[in-house]
Amino acid sequence: MFKNIYVRLGLISALTTLALLIVLPRTPIKMNNSFIGLDATIGGYNLELFGGKFKKDLRDFKKGLDLKGGIRIVLEADVSKIDAAERDNALESAKDVISKRVDLLGVTEPYVATTKSGDQHRILVEIPGLDNVTEAVNLIGQTAQLTFKQLKPENEWSEDKMFEYYTTPDSWENTGITGADLKGADVVVADQADIQNQGKPQIKLRFSNEGREKFSELAKKNVNKPIALYLDETGVPLSMPVVSADLAQGLTDDPVISGDFTFETAKSLSIQIRAGALPVPVKVLEQETIGATLGAESVQKSFFAAGVGLLLVVLFLIFRYGRLGILAGIALFIYSVLTLAIFKLFPVVLTLPGIAGFILSIGMATDANVLVFERVKEEIFWGKPKNLAIHLGFDRAWNSIKDSNVSSLITSFILFQFGSGPVKGFALTLAIGIVVSLFSSIFVVRTFIEFANVRGGKKNA
Amino acid sequence: MFAEERKMRNLMKYKIWYLVFSAVVILPGIVALLVWGLNMSVDFTGGSVFRYEFESGINPEDLRKVYLEKSIEVEAVVPESGNKYSVRTKPVEPQRNNEIKEGVSAVFPNSKQLSFETVGPSIGAETTRSAFVALSWAVVGIMVYIAFAFRNVPKPYSSFRFGVSAVVAMLHDALVLVGLFAILGHFKNVEVDGLFITAVLTVLGFSVHDTIVVFDRIRENLGKLPKVMDIEDVTNYSVAETLSRSVATSLTVIFTLSALYVLGGDTIKMFVLAMLVGIISGTYSSIFNAAPVLVLWEKYAAKKNK
Numbered sequence: 001m002f003k004n005i006y007v008r009l010g011l012i013s014a015l016t017t018l019a020l021l022i023v024l025p026r027t028p029i030k031m032n033n034s035f036i037g038l039d040a041t042i043g044g045y046n047l048e049l050f051g052g053k054f055k056k057d058l059r060d061f062k063k064g065l066d067l068k069g070g071i072r073i074v075l076e077a078d079v080s081k082i083d084a085a086e087r088d089n090a091l092e093s094a095k096d097v098i099s100k101r102v103d104l105l106g107v108t109e110p111y112v113a114t115t116k117s118g119d120q121h122r123i124l125v126e127i128p129g130l131d132n133v134t135e136a137v138n139l140i141g142q143t144a145q146l147t148f149k150q151l152k153p154e155n156e157w158s159e160d161k162m163f164e165y166y167t168t169p170d171s172w173e174n175t176g177i178t179g180a181d182l183k184g185a186d187v188v189v190a191d192q193a194d195i196q197n198q199g200k201p202q203i204k205l206r207f208s209n210e211g212r213e214k215f216s217e218l219a220k221k222n223v224n225k226p227i228a229l230y231l232d233e234t235g236v237p238l239s240m241p242v243v244s245a246d247l248a249q250g251l252t253d254d255p256v257i258s259g260d261f262t263f264e265t266a267k268s269l270s271i272q273i274r275a276g277a278l279p280v281p282v283k284v285l286e287q288e289t290i291g292a293t294l295g296a297e298s299v300q301k302s303f304f305a306a307g308v309g310l311l312l313v314v315l316f317l318i319f320r321y322g323r324l325g326i327l328a329g330i331a332l333f334i335y336s337v338l339t340l341a342i343f344k345l346f347p348v349v350l351t352l353p354g355i356a357g358f359i360l361s362i363g364m365a366t367d368a369n370v371l372v373f374e375r376v377k378e379e380i381f382w383g384k385p386k387n388l389a390i391h392l393g394f395d396r397a398w399n400s401i402k403d404s405n406v407s408s409l410i411t412s413f414i415l416f417q418f419g420s421g422p423v424k425g426f427a428l429t430l431a432i433g434i435v436v437s438l439f440s441s442i443f444v445v446r447t448f449i450e451f452a453n454v455r456g457g458k459k460n461a
Numbered sequence: 462m463f464a465e466e467r468k469m470r471n472l473m474k475y476k477i478w479y480l481v482f483s484a485v486v487i488l489p490g491i492v493a494l495l496v497w498g499l500n501m502s503v504d505f506t507g508g509s510v511f512r513y514e515f516e517s518g519i520n521p522e523d524l525r526k527v528y529l530e531k532s533i534e535v536e537a538v539v540p541e542s543g544n545k546y547s548v549r550t551k552p553v554e555p556q557r558n559n560e561i562k563e564g565v566s567a568v569f570p571n572s573k574q575l576s577f578e579t580v581g582p583s584i585g586a587e588t589t590r591s592a593f594v595a596l597s598w599a600v601v602g603i604m605v606y607i608a609f610a611f612r613n614v615p616k617p618y619s620s621f622r623f624g625v626s627a628v629v630a631m632l633h634d635a636l637v638l639v640g641l642f643a644i645l646g647h648f649k650n651v652e653v654d655g656l657f658i659t660a661v662l663t664v665l666g667f668s669v670h671d672t673i674v675v676f677d678r679i680r681e682n683l684g685k686l687p688k689v690m691d692i693e694d695v696t697n698y699s700v701a702e703t704l705s706r707s708v709a710t711s712l713t714v715i716f717t718l719s720a721l722y723v724l725g726g727d728t729i730k731m732f733v734l735a736m737l738v739g740i741i742s743g744t745y746s747s748i749f750n751a752a753p754v755l756v757l758w759e760k761y762a763a764k765k766n767k
Contacts, residue, residue, distance in 0.1 A: 133577070134556055288578030289558075305724035309717030316713060352729050353659050356736075359721065360663060363714035364670070370713070371674065374706040400677040403610050404670040410602045411666035415659075418595035426659050430666075 005454060008447045016334050019341035061340075062347040063128070070128035071136055074286040077121040082280070091121045093271050094280040097231060098123055098140050111349070123282065133289050146179035146273060149228045149237075150218065157225045165226070166240055172228050175218050181211025185273040187266045190258060201266040202256040203239075203273065216250040223248045231272060238272050302352065306359050310336070313366055321373045327448040328369040328441075335365050335440035342432055354425035361433020364408060368441035371397040387453060394446055401442070405434055472704075473697040476753035483633055483750055490640010493647060499639070500646030502654035503578070508536065509553040510578050511561070515544040516571035524548060527564045531557070539650055541727060545575070595662065596635075603669050604628055607676070614680050617766065618692065622758050623680075627672040630743075630751035634668045635661055637742040638735055656732040664739025667714070671707060671747040678703050679755070692759045696752050704748065711744040 077094055079087045095114045102110045102125060111126040130136060149172035151157060151165065165171045183206045190197040207215055218227065223245055228237035241257045261269070314332060317325035339358065343350065376393030384392060412434070415427035503510050513524070521538040524546060528535045536549040553561070558577050565572055604624040611620035638661055645651035678699040686695055718740065722733045 134558075289576055300726075302721065302725040302729065305721045306717070308724060309720035312716040312720060313713045316709075316716060320709060352726070353656060353732070356659075356721075356729060356732065357663075359717050360667075360714070360736075363667075363710070363717060366713040367670070367710040370706055370709045374703075374709065378702065396681075399681070400674045403607075403677055404673045406610075407603055407606055407669045407673055408666045410606055411599055411662065411669070414595055414599045414602055415662055418591050418598060426663070430663075 005447060005450055008443070009451060012334070012444055012447060016337060019337045022341040022344055023337055061344055062349045063351075070126065070289075071130050071133045072127075072286075072288045073125045073133070073137060073140070073284060075123040075125065075140075075282040076285045077123060078281045078283070079121050087121065089271075090280050091123070094282065095123050096268075096271055098125060098282075102127060102140055122285065133287050137284055137287060146182065146238075147230050148175050148177040148215070148218065149173060149230055150175050150222055151225060162226075162240075165228075166236055169230070172230070172237075175214075175227075177211065177214050177218060181208055181214060182206065182273070183208055183211075185270040187263065187270050188256065190256075197258045200258065201261045201263050202258040203261070203266055203270045204254050204256045205273070206254055212251060215255065219243050219247040219255070220250055229273065239269055302355055306355065309359065310362060313362070317366070317369070323452070324373050324376070324449070327452065328366070328373070328445055331369070331440045331444045331448065332362065332365065334444055335436055336362070338440065339433055339436045342436065343429070346432075348428055348432070349425060350429075351425040354429045357426040357429035358433055361430050361437055364405065364434055365437030365441050367404070368397075368401045368437060369445060371400055372441070372445070390449055390453070394442070398442075401438070405438060408434055471697060472700050472748075473693050473753065473756060476756060479749035479753055483746070487633070487636045487640055490636065490643055493643035494640055497643060497647040499643055499653045500651060502652035503549065509550045510547055510576070511550070512541075512545065512547045512575040512577075513565065513569075514573045514575055515546070515569055518544055519546070519569060521546060523568055524565070527568055528561070531561065531564060533557075533561075537650065545727075595658075596665075599662065599665060600628055600631075603631070607669075607673065610673075611676065611680055615683050617763060618683065618759055619762075622755060622762070623676050626751045626755040626758065627669055627676065629754050630672050630746035631665045631668045633746045633750050634664050634739055634742045638664060638739050641738055642735065651731055656729070657735055660732050660735035660739060663736060664743055667740055668743035668746055671710070671743055672751040674706065675700060675703050675747050675752060676755075679752075692763075693756050696756050700748055700752050707744055707748060711740060714740050 075098070077091055079090055082090050091114050095112055099110075099112045102112060110128070111124075113124045115122045115124055125136075125140060127136060152171060152173045155161075155165065155171045157165075185206065186204050187201050188204045190200050190202050205215075222243045224242065226240045226242045229239045229241075230237045239257055241259070247255070257269075310332065314325070314329035317328045319325070321328070339361070342348070343358075348354065372393050375397040376389050379389035379392045379396075380386060409431060412427040412431040416424055416431070521540065525535050525538050525548070528548060528550060533553055534551045536551070539547050539549070541547060562574055565574070604627075607624035607627055608620045611623045614620050614623065642651060642653055642657065646653065679696055682695050682699050682702075683692075686698065690698070715737065718733055718737045722730060722737060725733060
């Protein structure tokens with residue numbers, strides 16, 4: 001199929017058009033075709049496919065802190081008191097909790113991630129557009145603590161008041177039961193005995209022996225009334241289950257929280273409860289405030305510089321290789337658009353080193369073309385006819401192109417694996433760039449040249 | 462055209478001198494490294510960095526005094542382009558930043574704090590460690606890959622020697638860069654930071670990329686050229702053939718990097734400089750280090766086997 005030059009040209013144009021749409025979404029385009037089940041809106045800053053099941057925000061490139069300004073906090077989680085097998089879970093739970101806290105700051109696009117290096121467990125928090133590092137540290141740097149609360153005696157329970165109690169932390173009082181009494185929380189499927197919830201996911205709370213006693217007492221006192229599970233005492237409770245009547249005699253088995261859960265929501269709740277059940281003390285290891293002005297200026301200049309550099313490269317290629325250089329220039333443009341589209345779709349968080357990696361990959365993309373064109377020159381020098389020389393040029397340069405690019409890919413994978421922060425961003429953009437460059441400098445350029453030859457051949461005939 | 466004349470050049474004749482030249486370039490850097498060491502940024506040492514912008518030029522001593530009055534130990538006040546200055550200190554509690562900001566504005570009413578960062582020293586030690594781990598793995602990975610990719614070189618030549626020679630050239634570039642920054646660090650207060658590590662690793666990648674192209678041609682010619690030609694002749698022939706490509710490719714990268722250096726943002730200037738020097742060194746080392754080392758080694762091995 002790829003033998004047909006028009007199929008290849010069509011594929012290249014389609015990909016480029018699609019990439020252009022992604023990179024430059026100015027006006028929304030609605031696509032609707034009931035026959036193939038397509039209902040999509042492209043551009044206008046949002047991509048929606050399959051009736052909203054696949055959504056992508058394409059408003060802007062995701063910019064790293066150095067480009068946008070904001071704060072960055074690295075937290076170290078002390079997992080020494082936690083079983084080795086449970087550590088990853090504990091870290092994941094702590095991350096969940098911290099994400100929730102960051103959301104309370106009401107900022108856009110915060111980035112919270114866990115990192116592990118050796119036996120160091122860390123949580124990285126990046127909050128663009130914020131500059132009060134002290135406030136942020138105070139808010140997110142505390143240890144997660146789960147507390148079970150009951151309504152204060154003066155607060156009567158009725159279903160109408162559910163929302164009011166849900167949103168007012170003041171209506172609750174402590175019961176003395178905390179995450180320390182809990183061993184864990186798992187998602188289970190309700191068994192047949194539970195007719196009402198049969199087959200639905202539930203969350204089973206596993207208490208320590210002492211915790212079980214305490215919870216049993218609490219349940220007896222609060223039959224048909226809610227118990228609130230608070231994490232951090234701020235905002236809203238994680239969950240507010242109503243104690244069912246069959247707990248009037250105390251616990252017979254581990255208690256479950258049932259309700260209208262999907263497996264997803266049940267899992268997320270159990271993770272959050274576990275976060276409280278396995279308190280992970282965190283301490284601030286590193287914090288930075290980065291001024292946005294620093295970024296904006298640098299970015300503008302660097303993008304401009306990259307444009308100038310690209311122009312110089314294209315001029316050089318045309319100067320040295322004539323018509324072949326023009327084709328390589330067009331391929332370089334396609335290459336840039338495709339790569340930027342991937343950055344936006346992925347999305348890759350753009351940082352200055354990331355942009356540098358992108359620029360370096362332009363160099364490597366050009367190198368593949370240079371290798372081919374030099375080889376073509378040589379083959380012509382050795383007396384091969386031009387068409388054959390071009391064909392041989394691609395075939396014979398392939399070994400060098402493959403080996404050199406594979407070694408660069410190996411380097412970028414190693415950088416990604418062992419590097420931290422900015423080094424990672426650089427490695428990622430470099431790797432993406434190398435892969436796309438192979439496509440553009442081999443597939444695209446070759447198609448162009450063959451197309452030019454087909455047309456040229458017709459003219460001559 | 463020039464293909465004719467390039468075959469006339471006997472590039473490998475001066476192979477020892479290329480290595481001597483490299484040694485002459487590298488030695489001052491190594492001396493600087495041993496005597497002064499590198500000027501490590503907070504990424505490695507831990508500490509706080511405050512960056513300010515002023516409306517007009519200032520006396521850095523006045524800025525230093527603000528910190529000293531609050532008994533904060535200042536390591537350096539470094540002028541940057543424009544009227545920007547960065548102040549490096551021992552680690553400062555973030556809670557104290559407001560107090561410091563006020564202190565600075567009291568002395569310099571038209572100042573603006575651009576950034577404030579604090580890095581714990583513990584992460585510094587680990588950044589260094591992870592960089593060395595990355596470098597070691599890169600060396601191993603590249604050597605293994607070349608040994609594998611070149612496994613078909615005709616006997617008695619060995620793909621292992623190709624791999625090691627490529628890595629030697631790559632370490633040459635690392636030494637050039639580290640040495641240069643040791644010198645710049647001493648005389649120009651240029652710091653070595655996380656970005657520098659990125660630059661070094663990139664240059665190493667590029668250097669190997671470049672060397673492999675030359676070696677690929679040697680491998681191809683070993684199978685193609687008459688058997689009477691020894692490794693030196695074949696290498697000479699191959700280097701001459703790939704020379705114009707090496708120069709063309711390096712030129713394109715140098716164009717982009719020069720544009721970035723002249724026009725790009727301040728924050729990446731030293732990063733771009735490191736890459737620029739490294740790419741030039743990498744181009745030199747593929748032709749004038751990797752190939753001569755390979756020739757000398759293969760010849761030595763052949764002599765020993767006789």
